[in-house]
Amino acid sequence: MAKVISFSIFKGGTGKTTSAVNTAAALTELGKRVLLVDLDQQASSTRYVGIEPEPISPAFYHVFMRQVPASVVKQPTRFGFDILPSSSLMAAIEESLEPDDDVLLRDILLPLHDHYDYILIDTPPGKAGLAINGIIAADWLVVPASAERMAIDGVSDLVNHVQSIIWHKFREQLSHQEIRILFTMYKSATTHSPGVVQATKRIYGGNVLDIIIPETIEFPRSFDLQMPITRTAPNNAGASAYRQFAQWISDHA
Known part of the structure; x- marks a missing residue:
């Protein structure tokens, strides 16, 4: 039975896609069966693994419209894990979602659980329907936060919304959901990044992971x-950090 891990934060530009793709790759190196789900209409995870989203048909849209099962749309990547790719039709999904559709993704993924060890979800920014679907479908929420002062506000926004609204509404389904904060874009040469991490730990304690993803030019290079x-850079500190994170997931999730 797969564990579902959603990379979620309402603010953009914090490393959600980078974390989702590289965690999928690192878990695959550990011999895990992994499915990556790209919910963002920008299709960054889909492009990151070398798949162009536009020609895909049937697409994720048809899964959400209950026209085809997710198993028809998922694709293998060159890196040993599978992906449910995004497409330009994701905006149409967002427009079609009703207030009662918050659990739709969870139901869509359920038939795939026996085929994977981990299902990783790259959620879109903001608080619209697809982002909320990605949160509700998850056993674990990983909050990627860039190591800068504004990140604390972004983390607080996500955590407060989840705990006060989503957990309250879905208290039975999400009673065992866990939240962990993963710092990204960490600049070790400055005192700023360590200060942000320590300030966040004072607020959220053990929910802040000790694993830290460093800032490196190798991440945009790997995307290109x-x-x-x-x-692309197997010995880089960024690759090592995601391997460490994957091992943490394997041990705890």
Whole structure:
């Protein structure tokens, strides 16, 4: 039975896609069966693994419209894990979602659980329907936060919304959901990043992971090459950090 991990924060530009793709690759290196789900209409995860979203048909849209099962749309990647790719039709999904459709993604993914060890979800920014679906479908929420002062506000916004609204509304289904904060874009040469991490730990304690993803030019380079950093720069500190995070997931989730 797969564990579902959603990379979620309402603010953009914090490393959700980078974390989702590279965690998928690192878990695959550990021999895990992984499905990556790209919910963002920008299709960054889909492009990151070398798949162009536009020609895909049937697409995720048809899954949400209950026209085809997710198993028809998922694709293998060159890196050993599968992906449910995004497409330009994701905006149409957002427009079609009704207030009672918050659990739709959870139901869509359920038939796939026996085929994977982990299902990773790259959620879109904001608080619209697809982002909320991605949160509700998850056993674990990983909040990627860039190591800068504004990040604390973004983390607080997500955590407060989840705990006060989503958990309250879905208290039975999400009673065992866990939240962990993963710092990204960490600049070790400054005192700023360590200060942000320590300030966040004072607020959220053990929910802040000790694993930290460093800032490195190798991440944008790996995106340009459409390959995870574990392939483009396997000895880089960023690759090592995601391997460490994958091992943490394997041990705890």
